[in-house]
Amino acid sequence: MRHIQTLVLIEAVSKAGSIRKAAEDMNITSSALNRRIQGFEEEFGAPIFERLPRGVRLNPAGELLIQHIRGQLADLDRVRSQVADLSGLRRGHVSIACSQALQPYFMPSQIAAYRAEHPGVSFSVRVRDREAAEEDLRAFQGDLALVFEPIHLGDFDVLLTVEQPVFAVMAKDHPLATKDRLRLRDCLVYPHVVPPKRIGIRYLLDLAVSRMTQKMEPIAEADSFEFMRHYVQHEQAVGFQFPIGLNLRGDDRLIFRPLPKSDITYGNLTLMQMKGRTLSVASARFANQLAVALSGNWETL
Amino acid sequence: MRHIQTLVLIEAVSKAGSIRKAAEDMNITSSALNRRIQGFEEEFGAPIFERLPRGVRLNPAGELLIQHIRGQLADLDRVRSQVADLSGLRRGHVSIACSQALQPYFMPSQIAAYRAEHPGVSFSVRVRDREAAEEDLRAFQGDLALVFEPIHLGDFDVLLTVEQPVFAVMAKDHPLATKDRLRLRDCLVYPHVVPPKRIGIRYLLDLAVSRMTQKMEPIAEADSFEFMRHYVQHEQAVGFQFPIGLNLRGDDRLIFRPLPKSDITYGNLTLMQMKGRTLSVASARFANQLAVALSGNWETL
DNA sequence: GCTTTGTGCTTCGTAATTTGCAGCGGTAGA
DNA sequence: TCTACCGCTGCAAATTACGAAGCACAAAGC
Numbered sequence: 173m174r175h176i177q178t179l180v181l182i183e184a185v186s187k188a189g190s191i192r193k194a195a196e197d198m199n200i201t202s203s204a205l206n207r208r209i210q211g212f213e214e215e216f217g218a219p220i221f222e223r224l225p226r227g228v229r230l231n232p233a234g235e236l237l238i239q240h241i242r243g244q245l246a247d248l249d250r251v252r253s254q255v256a257d258l259s260g261l262r263r264g265h266v267s268i269a270c271s272q273a274l275q276p277y278f279m280p281s282q283i284a285a286y287r288a289e290h291p292g293v294s295f296s297v298r299v300r301d302r303e304a305a306e307e308d309l310r311a312f313q314g315d316l317a318l319v320f321e322p323i324h325l326g327d328f329d330v331l332l333t334v335e336q337p338v339f340a341v342m343a344k345d346h347p348l349a350t351k352d353r354l355r356l357r358d359c360l361v362y363p364h365v366v367p368p369k370r371i372g373i374r375y376l377l378d379l380a381v382s383r384m385t386q387k388m389e390p391i392a393e394a395d396s397f398e399f400m401r402h403y404v405q406h407e408q409a410v411g412f413q414f415p416i417g418l419n420l421r422g423d424d425r426l427i428f429r430p431l432p433k434s435d436i437t438y439g440n441l442t443l444m445q446m447k448g449r450t451l452s453v454a455s456a457r458f459a460n461q462l463a464v465a466l467s468g469n470w471e472t473l
Numbered sequence: 474m475r476h477i478q479t480l481v482l483i484e485a486v487s488k489a490g491s492i493r494k495a496a497e498d499m500n501i502t503s504s505a506l507n508r509r510i511q512g513f514e515e516e517f518g519a520p521i522f523e524r525l526p527r528g529v530r531l532n533p534a535g536e537l538l539i540q541h542i543r544g545q546l547a548d549l550d551r552v553r554s555q556v557a558d559l560s561g562l563r564r565g566h567v568s569i570a571c572s573q574a575l576q577p578y579f580m581p582s583q584i585a586a587y588r589a590e591h592p593g594v595s596f597s598v599r600v601r602d603r604e605a606a607e608e609d610l611r612a613f614q615g616d617l618a619l620v621f622e623p624i625h626l627g628d629f630d631v632l633l634t635v636e637q638p639v640f641a642v643m644a645k646d647h648p649l650a651t652k653d654r655l656r657l658r659d660c661l662v663y664p665h666v667v668p669p670k671r672i673g674i675r676y677l678l679d680l681a682v683s684r685m686t687q688k689m690e691p692i693a694e695a696d697s698f699e700f701m702r703h704y705v706q707h708e709q710a711v712g713f714q715f716p717i718g719l720n721l722r723g724d725d726r727l728i729f730r731p732l733p734k735s736d737i738t739y740g741n742l743t744l745m746q747m748k749g750r751t752l753s754v755a756s757a758r759f760a761n762q763l764a765v766a767l768s769g770n771w772e773t774l
Numbered sequence: 775g776c777t778t779t780g781t782g783c784t785t786c787g788t789a790a791t792t793t794g795c796a797g798c799g800g801t802a803g804a
Numbered sequence: 805t806c807t808a809c810c811g812c813t814g815c816a817a818a819t820t821a822c823g824a825a826g827c828a829c830a831a832a833g834c
Contacts, residue, residue, distance in 0.1 A: 173516055178476045204793050206812065215474055218556050225801045233556040240552045244545050251541045255519050255534040448749035502823050507783060526830045528781065
């Protein structure tokens with residue numbers, strides 16, 4: 173794409189932080205890149221970068237412009253995808269950012285199901301906490317985001333929201349495993365493992381605990397649910413997870429018990445896209461499939 | 474803008490219908506233009522034009538692309554406007570399509586008021602019926618549209634809607650001028666002048682008459698309100714207009730009487746923009762001013 | 775049926791633009 | 805003071821785009 177190359181170069185420079193570095197990345201000489209940028213700034217009518225002793229950085233005008241550039245590049249991708257689609261080849265690419273909970277079971281099965289029908293579509297899946305996922309959308313680095321408890325809802329279009337209760341996770345021989353109705357306060361009596369603050373489930377836990385007299389005193393704070401899953405098998409500890417991240421029936425070492433909504437708010441699993449953006453054919457269809465899959469009850473998982 | 478020229482050329486070709494004509498318009502040779510298009514199609518990966526014996530025409534892929542191009546050009550304008558704005562110069566351009574009724578009084582006074590505060594902003598005003606105004610927005614040929622009774626509301630963002638009653642317009646010595654409460658059926662007894670079907674006020678008239686036993690039998694159908702205004706001074710005829718298009722107090726030759734809502738629905742004057750589009754600074758501020766001006770009651774005009 | 779007109783497209787020599795190389799001046803950190 | 809890295813600039817080479825002319829073809833015009 174010749175007519176767009178300058179824009180791509182500008183983005184590369186803004187990412188590299190210096191013209192020379194960006195020139196190396198893009199396999200051209202720094203002088204050529206330098207002159208292209210100067211030429212663009214002249215055409216544009218205003219400087220885009222502020223020159224620092226150690227390199228360059230976008231000025232406010234440049235920030236405005238780079239947002240435009242990213243939007244245009246993403247939109248051009250969309251057009252190409254639509255064109256490819258109407259010429260019969262069902263190919264394309266879907267880029268999605270999602271919570272950790274969706275990694276082990278949900279996303280793999282969904283992507284496999286989609287690819288069974290559209291083998292020409294490729295995927296990139298990035299694990300992001302709720303804040304980073306939104307940042308991805310904003311920078312046009314991802315088409316979709318599927319996260320619990322999003323923060324800045326106003327900046328995005330919400331395609332779907334479903335509620336999921338928080339589950340307590342423990343070993344089969346845990347004393348609490350025999351209780352059929354488990355309360356959050358029971359869990360906190362035992363050693364517990366929780367994720368760090370940026371994770372949605374932790375946000376819900378903090379909210380719930382703030383209304384209780386008991387305090388949360390985690391023996392471990394880990395951003396890996398895998399760690400939690402395995403740790404509770406070594407000590408008689410309790411972990412927390414959403415059902416979509418659990419193999420509710422198929423796990424023979426762990427026990428999962430839902431916590432009542434009165435104890436801890438249900439988590440909102442939300443499928444979002446950048447506000448006002450038109451998705452590529454592949455992304456839109458995949459989003460649709462996700463919506464159908466999620467609209468079922470979690471108890472049927 | 475060098476990196477965008479090919480896109481502009483493509484748009485020119487699609488408008489001219491032939492490469493040679495477009496080349497003349499753009500002051501280059503047809504061979505150069507031809508090669509640029511071929512080059513673009515190769516980069517793009519698919520033909521954009523279908524070649525006809527008498528010229529070229531956009532194929533479906535091209536239609537998709539041209540929409541992207543127009544959006545990109547409009548968005549770049551917006552960015553440049555914002556950049557100009559943050560560097561202190563309050564300049565820019567506002568392009569608005571609006572109904573005939575707004576031409577004599579409303580738009581001139583609004584634009585003058587805006588330019589009194591922002592002398593660097595220029596305007597283009599196009600008179601369009603409600604359908605053509607929407608087409609303008611869709612093709613990114615206008616930033617705003619202010620029309621009565623829009624048709625495809627779903628494709629646009631509505632910034633404001635205000636109701637305006639239909640007024641009967643007649644000479645000062647007209648027999649009906651003495652009645653203080655005028656009904657539509659009274660007007661239709663006399664010779665009447667109406668606009669053609671594509672105009673919003675005619676749509677309302679047709680709707681109203683379809684519920685009556687009386688029929689509409691216009692002695693003249695004219696798309697110029699000026700014609701109507703002057704004609705009713707020659708014959709004892711009745712015309713129709715919205716109050717925003719009338720000088721309610723200042724006209725010493727004509728009488729204006731509102732028709733009751735039960736006789737004929739109030740017209741919806743609607744300020745719209747292209748769905749999801751971010752307007753330039755100047756356009757957004759002007760839209761804001763229009764909204765403020767219109768939110769007052771028509772009776773205070 | 776023939777000419778005329780208008781189309782997209784190609785060839786080729788030339789003009790315009792971009793690139794790479796080397797070097798300059800300047801700033802920050804050692 | 806020295807080194808490393810930065811943005812920037814002449815200048816010649818390489819690349820690219822352009823204009824003029826002409827070709828093949830199809831639809832009107834006569």
